[in-house]
Amino acid sequence: MSEDQGTKHTSYYFTDGSIVLRVENVLFKVHSSILGRHSEVFRGMDELPQPEDCEKVDGCPVVDLQDDVEEFTDTLGAIYDPFHFDALDSKSSLNTLLNALSGVLRISTKYNMDQLRKKSIRLLEAKFPSTLDGCIALLKSQFRYDSKDIVRIITLAGSTNVPSVLPWAYYLCTHMSVDDILKNTVLTWEDKALCLAGKEKLWQALMKHSHSFLFRFTPSPSCNGNCAHKMSMMLASGQSSSSSNINPYALQPIAPSAAPGTSSGSTTGKFCLTWRDAEELRTSPHPLEEYSDWESIIVGGMFARGVRPI
Numbered sequence: 001m002s003e004d005q006g007t008k009h010t011s012y013y014f015t016d017g018s019i020v021l022r023v024e025n026v027l028f029k030v031h032s033s034i035l036g037r038h039s040e041v042f043r044g045m046d047e048l049p050q051p052e053d054c055e056k057v058d059g060c061p062v063v064d065l066q067d068d069v070e071e072f073t074d075t076l077g078a079i080y081d082p083f084h085f086d087a088l089d090s091k092s093s094l095n096t097l098l099n100a101l102s103g104v105l106r107i108s109t110k111y112n113m114d115q116l117r118k119k120s121i122r123l124l125e126a127k128f129p130s131t132l133d134g135c136i137a138l139l140k141s142q143f144r145y146d147s148k149d150i151v152r153i154i155t156l157a158g159s160t161n162v163p164s165v166l167p168w169a170y171y172l173c174t175h176m177s178v179d180d181i182l183k184n185t186v187l188t189w190e191d192k193a194l195c196l197a198g199k200e201k202l203w204q205a206l207m208k209h210s211h212s213f214l215f216r217f218t219p220s221p222s223c224n225g226n227c228a229h230k231m232s233m234m235l236a237s238g239q240s241s242s243s244s245n246i247n248p249y250a251l252q253p254i255a256p257s258a259a260p261g262t263s264s265g266s267t268t269g270k271f272c273l274t275w276r277d278a279e280e281l282r283t284s285p286h287p288l289e290e291y292s293d294w295e296s297i298i299v300g301g302m303f304a305r306g307v308r309p310i
Contacts (some may be wrong), residue, residue, distance in 0.1 A: 005055070005057055005062070006022050006025045006026060006027040008027050009026050009027060009073070012076045013028060014029055016031070017030045018030075018031055018032045019035075019061060020057045020058070020062045020063070021062075021063050022062055022064045023068075023069045023072045024069040027057060027062075028072070029057070030076065032045050034079065034080070038115065038116060039112055040111075040112045042111065068103065072103070074103040075103060075104050079113075085119065088100055088101075090141075093144075094127060094144075094146065094149040097127060098152050104116055104120050105117065105156065106156075124153065124165050125164055128153060130164045130167055135168060139288060147180065150172045150173055150176075154169050154187065155186055158191075170195060171202070171288075173187075173191075173198075174284075175284045177283065178283075199285060202285035203282050203285040205287045206281065206285045210287035211291060
């Protein structure tokens, strides 16, 4: 074997291998029967008739593959090592997960390695669920995501046809600032448009459905504690304190609508978020977030109507 033919891989060049695969000038001498068990593409490759002048290394035909050598090495590791995926568990960071699975997923998709592909997808779906229950369970686990890893999963899913992980990935992307989304060099402009449109739709969902009580509600009919006056005092107190102590969900009274037979000073007026606090929520809408600061919306010793915790 001449040096021009390539360099033998230190781990995947078996003396009893039956075929040599060359990737970026690195030689892998592997077993065609094992590859064929995982891939339809490689199945029966050693049975194909070879021309007399075909290139050989150590008596085995050479097949050139146009792949990334590190990704191909990772895939062979998954094929030959039955414990390859055991190092990945629920505590593994997303960066660790993507580094271990991205290459395997790309190669297994390209060469129809169905079992490896399914295994890789299952591991990714554990962090990017496609059901509401799965998303809520993941939120409760307080798993941490990094924006640079989230955009990686979006491009990986697009190139390997794994749409099941995209809803949660796009949801997480909407918590990036508009500037960060627009300046990102990994996301396509189509991805950026989806993220920005999704950010606005999630904001609408937060206002109208999951957290509507924070934006517009009326005091309980049984409240007789002059709620409007107390709310004004609470707001004034909050504004005079340092910004770090202001509740992000602070409520601001707005002009009550006088019903027939009532005075304009009636305490049945509605309340809503301050403009500034509402804008803070709008930049990172999170309708799946469980509201916990119930004390801040207790008025006159009672919960406002429609927000009593179950």
